[in-house]
Amino acid sequence: MGGMHTSRKVTVERNRLRFAAAHMATFSGDCEPLHGHNYDVFIELEGPLTEDAWVWDFSAVKRAARELTELLDHKFLLQRASRHLEIREEPDAWEVSYRGRTYRFPASDVLPLPIPNSTAECIAEWFAARLLEALQLQGATHIRRLTVGIEEMPGQAGWYTLEL
Numbered sequence: 001m002g003g004m005h006t007s008r009k010v011t012v013e014r015n016r017l018r019f020a021a022a023h024m025a026t027f028s029g030d031c032e033p034l035h036g037h038n039y040d041v042f043i044e045l046e047g048p049l050t051e052d053a054w055v056w057d058f059s060a061v062k063r064a065a066r067e068l069t070e071l072l073d074h075k076f077l078l079q080r081a082s083r084h085l086e087i088r089e090e091p092d093a094w095e096v097s098y099r100g101r102t103y104r105f106p107a108s109d110v111l112p113l114p115i116p117n118s119t120a121e122c123i124a125e126w127f128a129a130r131l132l133e134a135l136q137l138q139g140a141t142h143i144r145r146l147t148v149g150i151e152e153m154p155g156q157a158g159w160y161t162l163e164l
């Protein structure tokens with residue numbers, strides 16, 4: 001049937017795809033107090049079927065995603081590219097200041113991320129780029145669209161989609 005467009009997608013969500021992390025985002029010229037969330041991760045992969053008649057193996061997606069959730073788990077997520085925080089990297093610590101309010105974190109508690117703010121949207125973008133690299137290393141080079149959602153709390157999530 002000429003012209004008909006179809007698509008296939010697999011989704012993996014929540015099932016142990018979670019991490020607990022601390023952050024403080026900056027908004028509208030202010031900085032939140034340091035606080036944490038139990039984040040849930042949602043993943044959608046769209047593309048044609050492989051010879052195995054799947055878009056990609058759920059287990060392989062979860063394996064790649066869990067390597068990322070393990071990096072994020074129990075860390076302070078530092079928006080390394082912030083234009084609003086003053087960030088000083090020391091050999092064993094990070095010093096983070098906002099208008100005279102200063103925090104000093106042991107380096108082992110911090111995951112510096114190359115993002116401008118620790119919003120769910122930016123964390124989703126970072127996660128999607130890293131997940132794509134991992135999936136492509138597994139051989140999933142046929143994926144056409146990858147979406148990641150990072151849910152801060154039930155009903156409140158930021159999403160990012162890569163069109164490939």
Ligand SMILES: Nc1nc2c(c(=O)[nH]1)N=C([C@H](O)[C@H](O)COP(=O)(O)OP(=O)(O)OP(=O)(O)O)CN2
Pocket residue numbers: 025032118119120121152156158
């Ligand atoms: N689009 C986005 N909006 C907000 C984000 C975000 O990542 N993307 N993040 C926050 C804060 O980090 C915050 O942790 C959540 O804020 P908020 O929903 O206001 O939190 P409360 O616990 O006060 O929510 P209530 O439901 O009002 O109790 C803000 N916005």
